[in-house]
Structures are given as structure tokens and as C-alpha cells.
Amino acid sequence: MTTATRTRAPRQGSGRSEGGVLVYLVALLVVALTLGPVLYAVLGGFRTNAQLASDPAGLPDPWVADNYRRVITESSFWTYAVNSVAVAVITTVVTVVFGLMAAYPLARYQFRWREPLFMVFVVGLLFPATVAIIPLFILVTRDLGIGNTWWGVALPQAAFALPMTIVILRPFLMAIPREMEEAALIDGANRLQFFWRILLPLSAPGAITVGVLAFVGSWNAYLLPLLLLRGDMKTLPLGVADFSSQYSSDTAGVFAFTTLAMIPALIFFLAMQKRIVSGLQGAVKG
Amino acid sequence: MTVLPVAPRGTTDPPAGRSARPAGARGRDWRMAAEIVAFTAPALLLFALFVVWPILRAVQFSAFDWNGFGPLVDFVGLQNYVRVLADEVFVAAVGHNLLIVVASILVQLPLGLAIALLLNRRMRGQGMLRTIIFVPYVLSEVIAGVVWFQLLQPGRGVVEGILGTVGLEGPYQGFLGTPELAMPTLIVVLTWKYVGLAVLLFLAGLQGVPHELTEAAQIDGASWWQTQWRVTIPLLGPTIRMWMFLSMIGSLQLFDMVWILTGGGPANATTTMATFLVNEGTKRQNYGIAAAASVVLFVIALVMAVLYQRFVLRRDTADADVPRGVR
Numbered sequence: 001m002t003t004a005t006r007t008r009a010p011r012q013g014s015g016r017s018e019g020g021v022l023v024y025l026v027a028l029l030v031v032a033l034t035l036g037p038v039l040y041a042v043l044g045g046f047r048t049n050a051q052l053a054s055d056p057a058g059l060p061d062p063w064v065a066d067n068y069r070r071v072i073t074e075s076s077f078w079t080y081a082v083n084s085v086a087v088a089v090i091t092t093v094v095t096v097v098f099g100l101m102a103a104y105p106l107a108r109y110q111f112r113w114r115e116p117l118f119m120v121f122v123v124g125l126l127f128p129a130t131v132a133i134i135p136l137f138i139l140v141t142r143d144l145g146i147g148n149t150w151w152g153v154a155l156p157q158a159a160f161a162l163p164m165t166i167v168i169l170r171p172f173l174m175a176i177p178r179e180m181e182e183a184a185l186i187d188g189a190n191r192l193q194f195f196w197r198i199l200l201p202l203s204a205p206g207a208i209t210v211g212v213l214a215f216v217g218s219w220n221a222y223l224l225p226l227l228l229l230r231g232d233m234k235t236l237p238l239g240v241a242d243f244s245s246q247y248s249s250d251t252a253g254v255f256a257f258t259t260l261a262m263i264p265a266l267i268f269f270l271a272m273q274k275r276i277v278s279g280l281q282g283a284v285k286g
Numbered sequence: 287m288t289v290l291p292v293a294p295r296g297t298t299d300p301p302a303g304r305s306a307r308p309a310g311a312r313g314r315d316w317r318m319a320a321e322i323v324a325f326t327a328p329a330l331l332l333f334a335l336f337v338v339w340p341i342l343r344a345v346q347f348s349a350f351d352w353n354g355f356g357p358l359v360d361f362v363g364l365q366n367y368v369r370v371l372a373d374e375v376f377v378a379a380v381g382h383n384l385l386i387v388v389a390s391i392l393v394q395l396p397l398g399l400a401i402a403l404l405l406n407r408r409m410r411g412q413g414m415l416r417t418i419i420f421v422p423y424v425l426s427e428v429i430a431g432v433v434w435f436q437l438l439q440p441g442r443g444v445v446e447g448i449l450g451t452v453g454l455e456g457p458y459q460g461f462l463g464t465p466e467l468a469m470p471t472l473i474v475v476l477t478w479k480y481v482g483l484a485v486l487l488f489l490a491g492l493q494g495v496p497h498e499l500t501e502a503a504q505i506d507g508a509s510w511w512q513t514q515w516r517v518t519i520p521l522l523g524p525t526i527r528m529w530m531f532l533s534m535i536g537s538l539q540l541f542d543m544v545w546i547l548t549g550g551g552p553a554n555a556t557t558t559m560a561t562f563l564v565n566e567g568t569k570r571q572n573y574g575i576a577a578a579a580s581v582v583l584f585v586i587a588l589v590m591a592v593l594y595q596r597f598v599l600r601r602d603t604a605d606a607d608v609p610r611g612v613r
Contacts, residue, residue, distance in 0.1 A: 034482070101328060130560045131581075132340035133567070159336035227564075237429070251439070258432050
């Protein structure tokens with residue numbers, strides 16, 4: 001083992017850096033198993049049901065665009081997509097704005113109830129929406145009368161996203177150097193101005209991370225919309241589930257609908273991958 | 287790597303610069319109090335209205351026999367709990383949740399570790415691999431569920447098609463329609479959906495393992511396996527324990543995937559606590575029963591979380607700065 005002196009440099013990775021054929025084979029297998037079902041759905045959308053039935057594992061032959069055309073022109077796909085976007089945007093904005101506001105004093109003010117207040121939100125991490133789903137349904141539909149609306153879904157979703165948001169944002173705001181605050185105060189700014197002019201711009205990375213998490217959470221949500229939204233107000237997951245149970249024998253159509261429904265999430269994920277990953281890691285390190 | 291700054295733990299850090307506040311600055315105290323209220327009020331109100339209040343109401347509903355209409359008058363005390371806990375479907379549901387908790391960890395932990403250790407080396411396309419492995423996690427459970435439902439269709443799904451090419455025959459009622467096979471199938475689909483999260487978190491944890499340590503082990507003559515087993519994996523402990531916690535909480539709340547794949551069937555073979563309570567509440571209008579079930583679900587999740595925190599996670603938060611094994 002005389003190589004000690006020269007294996008110093010690369011930071012990334014432990015152990016041997018030479019891959020080996022086996023590693024690549026395993027990696028390939030993992031990729032195939034991971035992407036297989038997704039690709040099968042995408043390609044299945046380009047086949048007919050007859051093709052799917054006669055050769056389940058085959059490729060499109062010939063390629064047909066009819067399933068996708070049907071979903072785009074004849075189903076409620078676009079209505080559902082608009083609802084999904086609206087609910088996700090409202091959820092995200094409310095979560096980020098309220099979360100940032102609450103995290104600010106919890107991070108940078110000294111007061112007696114600070115830690116107990118923070119603990120309220122930490123304990124909130126343990127409350128899944130599932131537990132409160134029936135009373136939540138009654139609250140939103142009967143007491144507030146906003147059952148079949150975007151806000152009726154978005155506000156509870158934002159409320160349940162707040163604990164994670166605040167838990168992630170607080171250390172972010174805490175990490176901004178105290179000297180910066182003192183300098184701003186000496187220069188005549190008050191704490192509100194400091195919040196607006198300095199803290200908000202500096203906390204943008206954290207805000208984007210929690211915003212992305214809130215958006216993805218809302219985009220994928222099923223249970224709450226299932227209970228609250230009907231007819232033309234449904235979101236994409238509800239639309240996909242409906243389409244699948246209504247036309248369960250039209251496998252090709254289901255694949256086309258599902259594929260179109262997953263594209264926005266996948267694009268969003270690819271664009272925001274770093275944020276999602278760092279958010280999840282931050283949550284774990286929290 | 288972009289990682290959030292680590293939170294200063296506890297409150298022992300000295301008060302901020304304002305601590306030496308001149309006496310008699312009451313006006314500033316009031317102003318600060320007003321600011322604190324103004325900043326936290328929106329979040330607190332939203333949280334109180336949509337999180338705290340419904341949970342309290344769930345506890346209240348659970349003490350009444352109520353079909354969702356009219357006033358809450360039929361007080362039954364703990365009777366709903368007695369009925370829920372004596373209901374064999376619910377008891378089976380609790381068992382299913384616990385089975386999913388255990389199976390998720392037993393399957394995804396070794397699998398996730400193996401993939402993460404394999405990927406944690408310099409190789410071509412590593413970034414792309416990470417992205418691909420994470421794709422199922424980003425899809426909603428509904429979309430993943432609907433796709434798998436089609437793949438598993440009895441008689442014409444591609445899974446049976448593939449089995450057919452090696453001469454095997456799928457079960458007559460399909461994988462999801464056969465009571466004995468539905469739960470294992472569900473676990474396979476859940477593994478597909480969630481192992482990416484484990485891999486991602488483990489890979490992040492591996493970045494924190496000092497290169498010097500694995501190098502030192504190798505210099506001392508340890509094989510690759512010994513290095514991983516004795517050095518890397520123990521150092522990954524905090525990440526693994528945190529992941530297990532997330533996985534556990536998720537498994538206890540499982541709803542979407544089950545609702546899409548089996549609806550809790552066949553013959554209640556895959557019912558979870560969440561599908562049970564949604565079924566009771568929305569389909570059978572047994573709001574009292576549903577509420578009692580949700581309180582039981584919450585208590586189980588809370589007890590497990592507290593025990594886990596106390597016996598497993600505590601040592602991580604105690605010596606968070608010094609990874610175990612590093613002196």
C-alpha cells in the first residue's frame with residue numbers, strides 16, 4: 001500500500017475510483033428497473049390497445065398519436081391542469097410568505113416565548129393531514145363554505161406545509177451574520193427595513209427550496225382534493241385516477257393521460273432538482 | 287454540494303446585540319412585541335385553523351355517534367374506540383401498516399445502501415444516474431399507482447407478459463386481486479417508488495464521510511467490503527436513522543398508493559389505517575368511527591415517533607457535531 005501519497009486529491013467518492021464492469025451492469029439494471037415502468041407508459045401511449053394486447057412487451061408498431069390527441073382535445077385534461085397549477089401556486093405563495101414571516105422573529109428576535117413557539121411548529125411536523133381529514137373536510141365545506149374551490153384546498157395544504165417550511169427556514173435566517181444586522185441598524189434602518197432589504201434577498205435560496213417542496217407537495221396531493229374537489233374543479237391526480245377507473249380497459253388511453261400528467265412534474269423536477277434535493281437533505285439534517 | 291447551514295442547536299447562544307438594551311426603553315420593547323405578533327400571526331392563525339382545530343375536532347367527533355348531519359348530540363364516550371379496536375378490519379389495518387413499516391426498512395435499507403455505495407465512486411454518468419433513480423419519488427403516488435395498476439392487469443399486463451416469456455403464469459386474479467399476493471405486490475411498488483429517496487439521502491451522507499478515514503482503513507489492509515462495513519456505514523448512522531424515521535412516519539400514513547392500487551382490497555388484504563378511516567367517513571358516513579380511527583392512528587404515530595426520538599435519535603442530537611466513531 002504505497003499509493004497513499006498520490007490518492008490524496010479527489011474529494012468525491014470513497015474507496016476505489018475505478019468503476020469495474022460489474023458496477024456499470026448493476027447501475028444499468030437499476031436504471032432499467034427505475035425507468036422501465038415510466039418509459040413503458042410513455043411508449044404505451046403511442047400504441048393501440050390491440051398492439052398492447054397482442055404483444056405487451058413490444059414497441060409501438062406503427063406509432064399512433066391518436067391516444068395523446070384524444071386526451072388533449074377530448075378529455076378535461078386542460079381543466080385539471082389549470083386547477084393543479086392554481087392550487088399549487090396559491091399553496092406555494094401562502095406557504096413561503098407566511099413561513100418567511102414567521103421564521104424571521106423565530107430566528108432573529110430574542111424573546112421569552114421564542115423556543116416554545118418554535119416547538120409548536122416542530123410538533124406540527126408530526127401531524128399528517130390524514131389524521132384531521134374528516135374534520136378538515138367539514139370545516140372547509142360547511143363552516144367556511146369554500147369546499148369546491150382552489151383556496152379551500154390550498155389553505156389547508158399551506159397550513160400543513162408550514163411546519164417543515166419554518167423548520168428549514170429558521171436556520172437559514174439564523175445563519176445570516178449578526179454583523180450585517182448591526183451594520184444596517186447603525187446605518188439607520190429599522191428591523192422591518194432590515195427584513196425587507198437585506199434578509200429577504202439573502203434568504204432567497206432557502207425560500208426557493210421550501211417553495212419547490214410546497215409546490216411539489218401540492219402538485220402530487222390526492223387525499224384532500226379527493227374529498228374537497230368535484231367536477232370541473234378537480235386537479236390532475238384526481239383526473240388521472242378518474243380516467244384510469246373509468247376507462248380501465250383502454251390501457252393505451254390511460255398511459256397517454258398519465259404520461260401527459262407526469263410531464264409537468266418531471267420538467268419542474270429537472271429544473272429544480274438541486275433545490276428539491278438540498279431541501280430534503282436539509283430537512284433530514286434539520 | 288448545497289446543504290443548508292446547520293442550525294445552532296438549543297438556545298444557549300448568547301442573546302443578540304440588543305441584549306445590552308438601555309433600561310427604560312419600553313417603547314422599543316412594545317414595538318418589538320408588536321412586530322413579533324405581526325410577523326407570526328398569519329402563520330399561527332393558519333396553523334391553528336387548519337391543523338390544530340381539526341385535530342381537536344377529531345378528538346371531539348370520536349366521542350359521538352354521528353353520521354355527519356345534524357348536531358353532535360349522541361354522546362357515546364369511548365364506545366367508538368371500543369368498536370374500532372374490536373373491528374377486525376381495523377386491527378388488520380394496523381397490522382398492515384406495521385408490516386409496511388418493517389418491510390420498507392428491511393427492503394429499502396439494504397437496497398438503498400447497496401445502490402448508494404455503488405454509485406459513490408467516480409464513474410461516468412453519475413449525475414444522470416442520481417437523477418434517474420430519484421424520478422419515481424417525484425412522481426405522485428397516484429400517477430405511479432395508475433401506471434403500476436396497468437402493468438399488473440391480470441391477463442394482459444406487461445408483468446405477466448414478461449413472466450410468460452420465461453414460462454411462468456400470473457395468478458388467475460392478478461397480483462393485486464389475489465389476497466395473499468396483494469400486500470407483497472404493494473410493497474414492491476412502494477419500494478420502486480421510494481428507494482430513490484433512500485439512495486439520495488445516503489449519497490448525501492456519504493459525502494460527509496471523510497476521505498482520510500476510508501483511506502486509512504485501506505492503508506491498514508482493509509478490503510473494500512471491510513472499509514464499507516466497518517467505516518463508511520457506521521459513519522452513515524445518523525443519516526440512516528433519520529431516513530428510517532421519515533420512512534416510518536410515511537408508512538404509517540400510507541393512503542394514496544393503496545387507494546389507487548387496491549382500494550384496500552381484495553378482502554381487506556391491504557387496508558391501512560388511513561384507507562379504513564376515509565372509507566368509514568366518506569363512504570359509510572360513520573364520522574364518529576372515522577374520527578376514533580384517526581385518533582388511534584395519531585397516537586400510534588406519536589408513540590412511535592417519541593420512542594424513536596428517545597431511544598434512537600437522541601444520541602445523534604446529543605453529539606451531532608462529532609460523528610460517532612470519529613475521535
